[in-house]
Each structure stands twice: as structure tokens, then as C-alpha cells.
Amino acid sequence: MPHPTAETALTPGTALQLHGLSVEGVNQCVHCGLCLAYCPTFSELGTEMDSPRGRIFLIKSLAEGRIGLTDSTVEHLSLCLDCRACETVCPAGVPYGRLIEAAKAEIERTRPGGLLRRAFRWANFGLLLGRPRALAAAAAALRFYQAAGVQRFVRRTGLVRLLPGTLPAWEALLPTVPRASERAPLSPYTPAEGPRRGRVAVLTGCVQAVAFGAHNRATARVLARNGWDVVAPPEQGCCGALNAHGGDHARALDMARQTIDVFERADVEAVVVNTSGCGAHMKAYGALLAADPAYAERARRFAASVRDLSEFLATEPLRGPLTAMPLTVTYHDPCHVVHGQKIRSAPRQLLAQLPGLRVVDLPESDWCCGSAGIYNLTQPDMAARLLRRKVRHVISTGAEAVVTANPGCILQIQQGLREVGSPIKVLHLVELLDRAYGGA
């Protein structure tokens, strides 16, 4: 005989928390299951624990003390990409991104893992991302590693496979670091061309600045061509997105505060971001720092000023003249633009304005490519599966290039296409816009 049940062991009224962060959002989940069909990991594995609904249930059970952080629970939660495709489709508005980040923070706290893992996380989150100078030094070393032929040697001889843990996967994803002149920081000030519309700041990013400085320069040029004075505060650091998504919560808060300080001083109308993860994360600064009385209001105001490059440029028609580019492209939606910021039509509107460009729809364009921050380093198997799926779809479009707006996606998809020997190029949206304006 079936009986209705009391759903929680806690006394009613206890707020649900993990790692001091609220996970009350789990109570909004009505278990309808609509998220299952849009979750990449569920699509690959078919197991309920690897679906948003299942993970919400695990998080709820953790917070209620029904289960502990066992190996399997940690595995299933860690397999989450945090792509937030589920949020887009969830009719009950469950704030899934916040729930999984709280869970990951809790995992980091109670199960930091072995020595190698801890070392890796410290190097990554503590050393490199937090400190622009350390990152620059690492980039220089990497540049040497690549330019001097060491990387070619390591890869060709297969030595790379001798590296422990996930380092081989890591190695494969290393961006090609351009020469030093290309890695120079973006000019602090780029004046508007033509009738001036206003003044904006640009986030130069961490990995972006090192590997894709060209995109930052293109961003400044394109904004300037459209009438914006562009400032790039040289003292800015990392926005902390990767830290937050990776469960490194305390540092993420510090980085958020620093970022707010820097951009407040810049005194601009908007902070334009060309990297999707950063944009989404900074738009959530208000929630992140809500518990800090010194920053709560400032964080909200700052967050309200953050704009993704595509949504910013799409508010007005692009200023001409735009050179024709006879090219067939397809567009891959970075998760944190399409799901994290709900921006879907803006990039397409921009592409539609470029003369000569033919745009083909990408099947599953809003499905994660597997990059997901550092996910492709921590969960290389699943990341590889999703990448193969993405590459299959890209190739099926017959496009000459796939356009996107996130360095992680670019590196990931580049690697996937390279693996199958495809000549398809991977371009940042801003590169195309820049080309249409005649480039550098």
C-alpha cells in the first residue's frame, strides 16, 4: 500500500545550506524531469544521478543529511558541466547553477582529494588565475616550450602519455601561445571613431589575455568603430569565474571584490565582456556578495553594468562600412552566454549584418562542447565524448568555420577538429566583426 511521505528529516523551517551557501532552490524542483532531455551528461550516460533532476535530489539529500559525500555522490556531482542548459528549460525556475556551485564548494571543503590534485588546484586557482604576473610568466614559459620545438617533440614521441593523471589531456589543450608582442596587455585607452556614443570598459580576462590577446584588441577596435571610448584598466585581474565554478569559493569572493574595485574606478557606462563565463559570473556578483555588507550594493550595481559583447553591439545596427566576407559559418553558443545569460539571438543578429556571410544552423548549437571551464581537465572522458558529439555536428553543417565567443570553447573545438583532421577554422565572433572592419 503506497503512502504519502514526509519528505525531510529536518524540522520544518530549517534553511537548506551547503558550505554556508543557501541551496533552498532545491525546493523549487517539482521533479517534472523536463531537464533530462537537455542535459549533456544525462544524454550520454542515461543515469538519473547524472541528470539535473538527480543532482538536485542529491544536493537536497546532502543538505538534509540523508546522505553523505560518498565517492559516487562526488563523482556524479563532479560530472556536472555547470552548463545550465537545464535552467533554460526548467519551468519552475530552479537556480541550478547556484546549487551545483554550492555543492562543489562543499566537496572541495570536505574532500579535497590527493596530493597531486591539491597541488594542481593550488597552482591553477591560487597561483596562476589570481596573479596576472604569474600567469604571464607561465605563458612565457609555455611560449618557449612551444616555439623551441619541445612540445612538438613531446607529442610526436608520445612522451606526453607518460605524464601522470590528467596531465596528458591538459597538455593537449594547451593553447598556442603567441609571441611576446602579441601577449602585450591591451592598450588602456582606445578612443572612439566617428560620433561618440559613450565610454565602456573591457574585461581582458586571464587565459584570454595570454592566449587570445588578439581578440581583446579586436574587441577594442570594433567597439571604437561603433563610437565607444574603450578603457582596459591595466590593474584588473581575474574575475574569479573559474574559481567559483571549481568550488574555490573563498578566493572567488576576493577576486570579485577586486574586480569591482577596479572597474568602479574606471567610471564607465558598461563593462563589456568577450568571454562568456566571465560575463555570466560577473552578472551574478550581486548574489555572490549578497552577504557582504560592504560590497552587496556595489556588487549589484556593478553586475547591472556588465554586458556581453554580442548583446551590447546588437542594441544598434553595426556602423558601416562592412567589408564582404564570402564565408560559410556556423555558430556554437557558449553555455554561459546562451544559458547563463539567456542571450541567443544577439550573436545571430550580428552575423546577419555581415555582408557575404552565409550562416548555417548548428544542430545542438546550445549543447556544451565539453570545455566547461577546466572540466576538460578534470573530467577528460566525458569532455571528450561531448567534444566528439559537437565536432560531428559542426562537420555536418558543411561550414568553413565555426564561430563562437569563448576562449575555452575555441580551444576545445579546435582540438577536436584537429584530432579528426578537419580543416574547419574556429573563430571568435569578434574576429569576424573585426575582419569586416578591415582588421588591425
Added chain:
Amino acid sequence: MRTGPTPSKRRASRSASSGERLSLVPAPLLDKLRAVVGGGHVLSGVELSPYVVDGRTPEAAVFPATVDEVAAVVSLAAEAGLPLVPWGGGTAAAVGVPPTRAGLVLGLSRLRAIVEHEPGDLTVTAQAGVILSELQAALNARGQWLSLDPPDADRATLGGVLAANASGPRRHLYGTARDLLIGVTVVTADGSVVRGGGRVVKNVAGYDLPKLFIGSYGTLGVIVEATLKLRPRPDDERLVAVRFERLKDAGTAVRAILASDLIPNAVDLVDAVAARAVGIDAAPAALLIGFDGLREQIDWQIAELGSVVRPYGGQAPTAVPAGVWTGLARAAQAAFETPAAVMTLSVLPSLVADTMEQGANSARQRGLGTAWCAHAGVGLVTGAVRAEGQRQDPAMLATVLAEWRAAARAGGGHASIRWAPLAVKTALPVWDDAGPAGRIMQRIKAEVDPQNILNPGRFAAGI
């Protein structure tokens, strides 16, 4: 053939013609039956001649007037271990394996009330003995209809149509009983009254018993009442013919019609012989296609039909008198005054034309003429063999029918004898092989009719 009860004689009597069984119903049982339904509604002797099937005369015929009476009759029969043959209008009485023991005919014709018709709900509940055409007339009066158009609607009863899963050309668009029956009341082999489904058009409570009884030929229970979904009557309806110079082309044209935007309510394919039977001249083949709806919709579709079929050699659609509708479902059977055999083949729509052609060929090779018609869009083919005097060798006929069956099976379908003389039915299984699923059917039968008194031996899988 008479369909209703006639004034009876009061004693059990010897059957009139030679070679037939004597009535074996013991007098006390007959008395009890009379006590239940009234003396005038128990038939015996020569009154039983309308109920002779395959040369077997039933032992008696009983005509209850209410569900309770039906239940009482069934209980009595169960007690006595007497086989029962539920009987509506008798139009499908000859379908199936001839019974070894004729048993008691249980006539449903006195249960002929329309219990409830709620136009706002588009549902009707009627008793099993209602004649289909009478039911339609009552529904038409309120602007609605039951979208089921089997042949012989002026004789077939609702219960019989359901038990035999009878259907007609408009099943192409509107489906069959399976898509229309939403509730059923039956009297089961132990005399209980059981209801399945309900009176509402959507219902998943419990098992879908209505589906079980459709096409079950009375072997699982006696249908006494049914509730069905209705439709509003369309504004207009028209039937057109498209002639072809090759049957094969007509088959290809059907594919094109199915892939088009047209929404015909019937897509029937007839050969020359069957066409003649419905009063159309078409050699060697024609498609008969129906459309209903608003006049402008029908006009547009007929014009569009012309374009769709032209590349396949279809001639311009021509109007066909509405009277042709009624003959369509039995066109092949009606082609011959008395066919030598009739088979229904259930095949994939894309194989309909080939089935007809191959079937005609294999019969022709043995000097036998045939007539063919099909609801081409749903793959239901009927083939009738012409009786040729002394060519009516049962073994030869059985061989031809076996070939037809093999061809149907090769295409993933099946074929069963619709009508054939006793000699042929003993030479070839009437029903196609049900395979392993047949065992499940047998188990169901064993559960609900353990004594095996309902139409024993008549059905597929040896049921």
C-alpha cells in the same frame, strides 16, 4: 435470411434436412431457457434454418431481451457445459473454423436500445443488438455519426461489428472499432456482467478491455452494450474514381497520395472485376478516393489529386455516384454470385498492388478467375476466387489460398480465410498462424473461459 426470432413451437424437434444433428439440448434446460426469456424467444427445429453455418445446425436459439437475461442464459449454458454462439445479424457467422458442436445460438437482436446519446460529449451508448444503419440514422438526426462503415450495415449489429472488427473504406481516415470503442459491457463465461473502459473518450483506468473484445469473435464474452466516440457529420462528401492502365501504377500512385497533403477519407483500389461489381467500368484497375469536409476543401483536393496521380498514369478523377460507397468494402466478394473462396490479407500498404497482382496470377495459373479490392492506404486486401463449376477442387483452392498466405507473410503480414466451403476450410487453416503470441491468447482464453463454452474452436490459435 431472417434475423429476428419467429414464433416458436414448444417442443424440441428434429432438424428438417438430412445429415444434420439432432437437437441435443435436454428438455429441462430448454424449459429453463424459456423461463428466462419467455417461451416465444427460444427457437428450435426448422426455425433454426437461418442459423445454420457450414452445414451445422445449432441445437437451439435463444433471444434474451435484457442484460440480466443474457447473463442468466450464459449461466445456464455454463452449468450445462453447452457451447454458446453469440449472434447479431449473422453477417459474419460463417467466418472462422467450423465448430465441432454447434451449441446454442445466443441472439442479441432484442437488445436494441440506444441507451444514451449525448451530442455535446460526442459519445453514444447502445446495446449490442442495435442494427448499425439504425444507429447511424439516429445519430445523423442530431448531426453526428459513428465513423464506422462496414458492409451490410442494414443487417449487422453493433455487437457483431465489434466482435468481428468489421470495417469499411472510411477506416482510411477514421480508423476502426479499436479507435472508436471507449467502453464495453460483456457477459462473461461464468455469467458475470463485466464492464471495461467507461463512457469517456479518454480513459486509462485499468486494462484496456475494449481492445480485447474487438475482433474476438465472441470467444471471451458476449458483448451486450458498447460506448463509442462519435464525430460531427461532415458538411459534404464526394467519391471519385481514378483509372489506371496498370495495376502497379495505381499502387505507386497510392504511395504518392499518402505522401501528399491530401486528406482522403478512403483510398480503395479495385481491379476490373471488383470495379464492375460496384458499377464502375475500370480496366484493369481504379482507385476510388473519398473526400469529406467543406465544399471548398473537397474541390481543392480533387484538383490536387489529379496532379498527384498524373505522373503515375492516373487519369483525371471522375465523379462516382454516392451509392458506390456501400458496395466498396465487399466489392471483391460481391463480384461473384457465389465465390469459391474469399480471403482477407493484411499487408503493408506499399505491397497492396503486388499482392493483388501476384494473387491474381497464381490463381490464373491454375485456371481460376479472381476479383480483388483493397483499402489500399491501410493494407487490407480482399481476394475472391470465382467458382468455376468442377474446377472447384478444394485441394486446388487450398493451394492457391496457401500461396496467397505465403506471399502476405513474406511481406510481414498475414492472411485469413474470410469465406470458403467446409471442404476448403478443412484443407487449409482458416486463420493464419499466430505464432508465440498465440500462446498468450490461449492463456487469456483459458483464464476467462475455462470451460471453453464461448464459440469453442472457432478462432485463431486454436481458440
Added chain:
Amino acid sequence: MTSMSSERKSALRRELETIVGVGGVLSDPEELLVYESDGLTLFRALADFVVFPRSADDVAAVVKLANRERVPFVARGAGTGLSGGCLPAEGGLVLSLMRMNRVLEVDYDNHIAVVEPGLVNLHLSWAVGPRGYYYAPDPSSQQACTIGGNIANNSGGPHTLKYGVTVNHVLGLEVVMPDGEIVWLGGRTRDALGYDLTGLFVGSEGTFGIATKIVVRIMRKPQAVKTVLAVFDRVEHASAAVSAIIARGLVPAAVEMIDQLTIEAVEDAFGCGYPRDAAAALLIELDGLAVGMEAQAERIVAACRDSGAREVRTAADEAERQLLWKGRKSAFGAYGRVSPAYMVMDGVIPRTRLPYVLGRVNEIVAAHGLRVGNVFHAGDGNLHPNILYDPRKPGEEARVVEAGAAIMKVCAEVGGSISGEHGIGLEKSDFMPFIFSAADLAFMQKVKVAFNPTGLCNPGKVFPTKKSCVEAGPVAYRPHAIEAQGLAQRF
């Protein structure tokens, strides 16, 4: 969970792994936990194992093992069901079919497709969409629910008014019988040979076996579609409009009704353009030939106006049409914005009794101190009162269950049914006596025995039963509310 010793569990686990592979068996408590409910979180039951077969042979081998070990088993799709149908009520094995999710074959000439049970319903329509076809049964959860689940429940959806329910689109099934034998029921042709076992299996809620291949009918996409939204100030007017449309000789493809509370939740979630102050809205969809559609739409508009609609508008383009439908299809989930939990009821009534029943539903829910949002397939009288509640408030759950039972009684009283599409499952097995007599239930039991003599296949469903290990908090057994009132019988 069954009471299995850990040695037996380990041995079973190893055997299951040899059948489905090491990655195909779950037995960790945390992993089993997420399988304890389907879409209805009111009921929970823990399995001993969840296994992931990849083929019919895998399923058959698992079922044979279960038979040998006398362990109950049940199949599960996406777990979006709303009656607890895939819960392992007596413990044992849950066979998740999510890895058997392919479209095996499409025969466009004959309008059929052969698919595996774990295929998501909408994905089937997507697969045949490029050639201009679709699969008609469209439950609101079609983005997530699977064909196999649709088979178990004979699922409907808004468009079943015109096109029928799942069973009307299934021609054949490959089934693993409860004893492990693989049998084909029906096939690819339209007429069954012998009994319509396919028709009987569909809707049997997983108690007759496990379907491993399904032959479905696909249909040509309609040439044209028109979606009309009619807004009413009184619910009675909306209900009357439904009958009026039918009286004008029209069978729309869908007629859906939503009430004010639902409209507000949906507008909060998606901003679909429903007017917030309407007492009820009717979403009516026509499809078919482009020719004549205007004339038909005019009849509908007239019927709505004559019934007192204050506004009638037609979706201007495909984008607006999708948005209107999105609101309707996501309504259940949108309730999550206005309430921590809700109980979806599913009942059917004759269309003409709609105003009366709606009134009674609102009375009953109010009398229990709760709120209700109504969304339903008004075209065929299938209603979904969604009772909103907070499970953390003591006593609230019990009142929900009571209110639910009372609503089911009303449906039975007016000649309706206790389930239009969600199935009986666990949730309503005690209500079966509202609409079926003992003789009716006995007959159904006999049919079940023909398929499932051991009773190991999905026990505890459809029929009222005593035995189960479904959770009830600290107390193992508690009489159900309606049982305590003496309203239900037991088997």
C-alpha cells in the same frame, strides 16, 4: 527494498554485471535514492538494484534471473510518470531503459517507424521531421518522457482529441514477457491477427511485461495550423464554449483550458502572452488543409463569442504559436514558482459536466485549506487539477491526499474515470473500486494472470494491494485515508 542478505546481494550484483556489463548496475544507496520516485514525489520506494540493459536480450536475461531468484522487477523510462508507476513497490530490480533509445528504422512509404523504448517522445518527431512527418501523441512532458513510458500509460496529450492516444498509433510490440520470453505482439500491419494483444498491452502500466521494440505509426505534418486563444471572465463560459465548438461540427486538433492561477504562474515563468486577469483561457488548435481553415477558424471564434468570450485572438505566426503552447506545456513545472510542491490529479469526465465538476473541484480544495490550479484537455474532458501545497507544513500532505480522493469520487459520480492519461500506478489503485465493480476487477486480474502469473512484473500497481515497502516515514504501514473511511476495498 527487499530484505536481501549482503551475500545474496553481492552474488546477484555479479550476475547482473555479467549480463549488462560492469557499468550497468547501480547498488550504492545514494544512487538508488534518485530512483525512488518518478515525477510524483509523494511516493518513494527503494530498489535493490537499478540495471541498464542495452538490448532485448539483456532485458530477457535480467527478467529470467529475476524469475529464478523470485525478485520483483519493473521497467523505467525517464521517470516523468505521475502515478508512481515505475516505483519498485516491493523492492527488487528497476530496469532503466534509457540506454535503449534508438530509432531503429523508418519506413516512410508505409508511415511506420520502429523504435526502442528509451527514445524520448519528441526526439521521434524530430527524427522524422525533416521528411515532413511527426509522431502524433504529444504528452506535455514529451521533451523528456520516453516511448516506452508512453506505452505503459497509453499516454495522451493535447492533440489526442483529434488524433487519438498512444494505442491508436502503435501497430506492434516486441515484448519481454514476465517470464523472460521474447514475443512479438502485433506487427507492422494495421489489423491484428487474433486478439489485439498490442492494444491490450498498451496502457497495462508495465504489469504485462517490458516492451523492447515498438512499431509506431507516423503521420504527415498538417499542411496548416491555426491557434486561437479565447479569454473568458467566467470559467463556466469557457466550458460552455467547448461544447459549442463541437456542436458547430468541428473537431479541433486540441482544446486546452487553463485557469487564472495557472496563467499567472506561466506568465511568471515564460511571459507567453496570456492575459493575467482572465478567469480562464482556451487554447484551441485547428490543423489540416490550408483551404477552408479560415472558415473553420471563424466558426470557432463565433462559438467562443457566443459563449461569452471577452477576447479571441489568433496567433500571428509560428513564433507566437510556439510561445502559447510553451506556456501550456510547461504549466506543471511553472507551478513550482508559486508553491514548493503540488499534486497533479488526473481525472476524466463527460465534457458536458465540465462546469459542474470544476465548481466541485474548487469547493473541495478550498474546504481543505489548499489552492488549486487547473490545466486540462478540455476537448475530451480530461482534467488536471493541480493541488498546491507545502510538504514541510505538518498535515498538509494528508489533506492533499484527501482532497484528491474526493475529486476522484466526483469524477466517478458523473460517469467519468479516475485516470485519463497518467495511469493508476500506485497513486490510485485504491480508487479503482470507485469505477469498477468486483467482477470488473476480477476479470482484469484474470487477464493479468495470463501475462504475469507469478506477479513479479511490477507488483503493487493498478490493483489495490496490501503488500509493499513504499515509504511512509517512520511507520511501516499506515491505513490510507480513504481506507480509514471505509471507502475502498482491498484485494
